[in-house]
Amino acid sequence: MEDPTVHQLRLLLTLAEELHFKRAASKLYLSQPALSQQIRSLEQRLGVQFFTRTSRSVELTPTGQALLPLVRKVVNATEHLRNAASRSALGDTRLRLGVCENVAALEATRSVLGALSALYPCMGPEIHVLDFVEQMTALENGTIDAAFAYLPVPEGMHSQPLTTEPRVVCVASSDPLATRSSVTLADLAGYPVVSLASQMFQEGRDFWAADPRPDGTPVNYTSHHVTRFESLLSMASFGGAIAFVPSAAARLYPRPDIRYLPVRDLPDCTLGVVWPTVHRDKPQITALEDICRQLHRTGLPTGDAQNLTPLLELESAYC
Template sequence: MVGAEDPAVHQLRSLLALAEELHFGRAATRLYLTQSALSQQIGTLERRLGVQLFTRTSRKVQLTPLGRALLPLVRNVVGAADELRDAARHSSAGDDGLVLRIGLTDCAATLTATRRVIATLTTLHRGLEVDLEVLDLVEQATALAVGRIDAAFVYGPVPAGFHAEPLTTEPRVVCLAASDPLARRPALRLADLADRPMVGLAPEISAVERRFWAMDPRPDGTRVRYTGHHVTRVESLLSAASFDGAIAFLPAVAAELFPRPDIRYRPVADLAPCTFGLVWPEPARENPNITALADLCRRLRDQGRLPAGTIQGPDEPTVPSGAGRKPSAPDAVPLPTR
């Protein structure tokens, strides 16, 4: 029997948001709460657990050592609740092989490549239900690993055990605080950024991804310093970069997707580009729906139908919604005959 004083899942979500933002105002906005409501939830959670999770002053919010130690357990509980919800939602659909579950981040949802692939797929396979789920960076990796989703649109690299089909390549840029003196320069090099710490990503994100997005180590062998953040979303990363002289590297499209008065985006001449693509677990290669999707990705890419960047005009196909989708896809191409 669940005790009356057990922490609620929504309280644990509030803990995760505040641990990421380290700012009551930003965390409350992210959760669609008032600051007082968020503060009340955190206070209730601390009383139920009998521990102090955060230290608060008028200017700063920090995790206590115990709060930091409990974060992995909290993420596991919230993740398990999400998996339970999704398992219940999908069980009614049956296992008839006609559902393809695809994960994507808020950023990936805006890209021309993503929308064109999905619109073309659902036009050519009208009996296939495409179930799209918007996830953060940690949720996406977890959902793939446990089979909650079949594939995902991601920026690489991907860890071992996953297969990737590249779709587009684009430069990376540095995002830094608008007040940073380096923001006045039109372009930078990695050496210019040597003394700037990188915003820390959540440890659940694979080491290969964290090293790539921090360019760690740098070409001269120097190891990178990180902030104490554990971010899982781009908006949180940008908020962290806007303080304390921290920086982050992002795909160039971020400047279009996330314009902010407190952030500047600058090209870095010697920073390697990044690749966007479709990824799925190696065991899923036997899934005929994955095979059809991967084949379609290759055809569209090889025909030059997948430009980097976001939707540019009204003629672009849009991501369909709901069951029985009938998207507009004027550029649909046939799948190879099997």
């Protein structure tokens, strides 16, 4: 048995996500024959078959499904090693922040970024726009240092809250509920919820599906999984399924095919900045936490330099 290359394992993960050779090859900037050859070589090296292939479909074998989490751990560990080595060699002081598309335009996000740029110019910050799954993976493997994310967060992550807002339900504008001014969770009992990707941690998936409901009823999900916010909205817009989203989405993502309705008995959600607990003592993270805590406590806009004066004395410690 010959060891696989990390490159082959990355190709495997992409194909496992797409389950389509043409789409996976396009995403990887490879030809289909080249991708097929690499997957065959990987299977031969490990002595297992990861996929069953027909002229119309590609599916993971039971063995492939069982080994996929281990493959992901190997790839993540390799990326973490490479990133750590690179930063150590370069003495990099930049703060690498992950941002999902649905939080990029929020006032809280912009306030933190503005304060970081004004107070700690040596830190950048360097922004990475990622989807739900990519962001948590990047935190775990060290590609980014911290991220803006709605809580809850996985075990091993620390969070500093910024703002709290209601959650609303997103329904197709053609749905009978669209004429209502508000709903309850009981009104939504017959609707499946648009499913977040299975790679998302379970507590997060449950929270954003309100699963289980207050009466203990489990939630039904769509068979199609999404990793991006726009995809979540589009799935709800087709009708027959719903999605729970932060209330800010109604302002940031107005669409004629969607109605956003308040849910009277649905708890609020909280936006925060998240980082691995093991990195809490890093100077960049300490500076970020100081800013987030100050802005959360006072709600001060970063455009007012005088309001940020208490933080200015921290700058010399990091830049």
